[in-house]
Amino acid sequence: MQLIELCTKDNLIIDAGALFTGIDQQVNKNVRVYIWDGKVQSIEKQAVNSRVEKPVGGMKNRRVIPANNMTVVPGLLDCHVHLALDGVSSPSPHRSVLRGRIRQKLASDLAYGIVAVRDGGDRDDIGLVCRDKVNNMELKGPVVMASGNAVRKKGEYGSFLGAGTTPKELAKTMKKLLMKNINQVKVLVSGIVSFKEYGRVGKIQFSLQELEQIVKIAGEHGLKVMAHASSDEAVQLCIGAGVHSIEHGYFISEDSLKEMADRGIAWIPTVIPVAVQNQQRVPSKIGKAAVIEHTYQRQLRMIRLAQHLGVLLGVGTDAGAAGVQHGVGYMQELHLYQEAGLTLEETLLAATRNSAQIMGMKDSLGIIAPGRPAYLLLMEGDIFANPGKQFDIKYLIRPQQEKIAEGSYQSA
Ligand SMILES: [Zn+2]
Incomplete structure (x- = not known):
């Protein structure tokens, strides 16, 4: 498992074979997840032979994870x-x-x-x-x-x-x-x-x-x-x-x-x-x-x-x-x-x-959606095609942790 901690300027694109957002039970196939500033920017359907157009925040620090044979789920x-x-x-x-x-x-x-x-x-x-x-x-x-x-x-x-x-x-x-x-x-x-x-x-x-x-x-x-x-x-x-x-x-x-x-x-x-x-x-x-x-x-x-x-x-x-x-x-x-x-x-x-x-963290964790902090898990294969199989976790992506004041993350 590789841990990727995102800096604010990191520009990450994930081409996901399957995406489970955690909002409902739906599984989205072949989508592209844009991440910028430690947050999910947008989720779009992958176009055939699509090319990455000018991403938000410019091309600097851009990285693409080809995850067409992987499933993406929230942390x-x-x-x-x-x-x-x-x-x-x-x-x-x-x-x-x-x-x-x-x-x-x-x-x-x-x-x-x-x-x-x-x-x-x-x-x-x-x-x-x-x-x-x-x-x-x-x-x-x-x-x-x-x-x-x-x-x-x-x-x-x-x-x-x-x-x-x-x-x-x-x-x-x-x-x-x-x-x-x-x-x-x-x-x-x-x-x-x-x-x-x-x-x-x-x-x-x-x-x-x-x-x-x-x-x-x-x-x-x-x-x-x-x-x-x-x-x-x-x-x-x-x-x-x-x-x-x-x-x-x-x-x-x-x-x-x-x-x-x-x-x-x-x-x-x-x-x-x-x-x-x-x-x-x-x-x-x-x-x-x-x-x-x-x-x-x-x-x-x-x-x-x-x-x-x-x-x-x-x-x-x-x-x-x-x-x-x-x-x-x-x-x-x-x-x-x-x-x-x-x-x-x-x-x-x-x-x-x-x-x-x-856990009182429903605004920051638990789902993958535009505007949300990017806590994503990438697993090998389409996990929904083999539901009993053990997960093979390839990447854990999260915003770079910053020093936070004591008592932050209070329950709400
Ligand atoms: Zn106990």
Whole structure:
């Protein structure tokens, strides 16, 4: 994969065999995409034997990418990662080791065409540090939307994601968190799903009133709330409190999905963490094979149903969770959406347009259109002709990253 970072004066023309803009499910064949000043200028039908006429901005720095045997899609977005976690062990205590791994994770996201990630939080603000290092151009990586510490109840699940709070200290905890200039609030509403007993999920952590308070305070700062919620009871609580996205949602019900579709609440089903456990199929400490298999199959069915009901479906991997690698895990997640019954077009809409909306970046990322920043992915062949095939990413094109002020890319 070659990363092309566009300077303002770069004049790029891509002759694309197929173009998926992310605006709808349509695939445009044989088009020419003009890029200037880091933005898409126009998209035109390729004329037979066409010649590049005088492009906007003059002929200087002009470059043509002959991509007639390639497919162009918008840069991908991962709605749920943990940059502090490495998919193998728990967070490394040694910061220098961690730093090396983070560089690797960010590079691997780019290698798989991921242009933005939403970090689901960690105890040590590593996600926040990553965001700032990318923004300050000390590290090369996708845009990072950081949550800082996850809001969780003291004594309940998730000590590696945040220090924990008591109901009494909730307002103070929120205030402290917001001072760190986070991009969205991550809250743990339930524990994790059991792989030993089908349908069992860890305890609910907050009351409806407490959750409403979290959503309200976040809203006053223009921030969305992403809620870790498995069990339908936890999902219902989240819907009632008006969170913006349900993360995981194992054991979500049809009624909940219908309500979410009505209210525009997004769902990030993160199947890959369960799928990897299912693939291993070895009796382990983690759980029983049949329980894992059923949980996995149920999640696939609910994804298909969510798509059918018109739920705003995004793509997130929980990269950093056991067995889920940054970058490659995303490709596996896309594959699972298709296994659930979504078409490649539907899957890509979830991965681009929908995920950009969920992450509060719908004006800059997620679609390819005139006037938009040029975040483009070029893949070998017509991917829609072979929907099950692994993507072979040739180029990732994006505007040259500039130092941006802390706290930019705020959710909207
Ligand atoms: Zn997570």
